[in-house]
Amino acid sequence: MNQRSSPPERANPEELLARVADHDLGAMSELYDRFSPKLFGMLVRMLGDRESAEQVLEETFVRMMSEARRITRAGGSAAVALALVGRARALERRRSISRSGTERRSGGGFDRQVFSYLPKAEEVALLEERRELLKKVLGQLPEAQREALEKLVVEGRSETEIAAQLNEPPARVRAGLIASLGFLRHRVGAVMRTWTAAI
Numbered sequence: 001m002n003q004r005s006s007p008p009e010r011a012n013p014e015e016l017l018a019r020v021a022d023h024d025l026g027a028m029s030e031l032y033d034r035f036s037p038k039l040f041g042m043l044v045r046m047l048g049d050r051e052s053a054e055q056v057l058e059e060t061f062v063r064m065m066s067e068a069r070r071i072t073r074a075g076g077s078a079a080v081a082l083a084l085v086g087r088a089r090a091l092e093r094r095r096s097i098s099r100s101g102t103e104r105r106s107g108g109g110f111d112r113q114v115f116s117y118l119p120k121a122e123e124v125a126l127l128e129e130r131r132e133l134l135k136k137v138l139g140q141l142p143e144a145q146r147e148a149l150e151k152l153v154v155e156g157r158s159e160t161e162i163a164a165q166l167n168e169p170p171a172r173v174r175a176g177l178i179a180s181l182g183f184l185r186h187r188v189g190a191v192m193r194t195w196t197a198a199i
Contacts, residue, residue: 013078014121021069032061035079039086046090046155056093060086077124091156137187145180148173 011019011027013034019027036057043053063085064071071081138146148166151157159177163170 012121014072014075017064017068017078017081018072020065021072028061028065031064031078035082036061039082042083042154043086043090046087047094052093053090056086056089059089063089075121077121080124087156094156134188137184140187141180141183142176144168145176148176149180149184152177 011030013031016027016031016034020031039060040053040057043056044050047053047056060082064082067081067085071078141149144166148162151162151165152159157165159170159174162168162177163173166173
């Protein structure tokens, strides 16, 4: 009787990134297939149009090819590195447009030192396991504070831009952001200490 062979175990993102550092184009393709949909959604939200988001997505993965060895040596999370590089390049693109009125490709501006402070893959996995608890934590914020925080973190908006979009005084927006970040720091710290009581 023939035994079915089990399918090969899928490589984790950090293993793929290590292979990318050795110029494995197949690993880069797999990394792209795995992460590009969510990253593209974030970029569309930040930039407001699909064409710019597609260009920044391409630039992000090109940058990851050149930085793969540095990230691998630091032991950082590949997913977080992708998100940070993509966010930084989207902000560069948006600021370039606002200064010149036309879209220009930016060749730099990303601080490589950030790779030294990336969370480890196991730390990100721990957060993933507590995703629902983290959603409950965010849900406890007042709606206005949650909206301002999303604009700050996800969209990369400045306090002045947030105040204008929400039609609120800048001082009130700043106070709300400080309060919400303090609240999250306390609550997320509790979650990461394996706190599982009802929030």
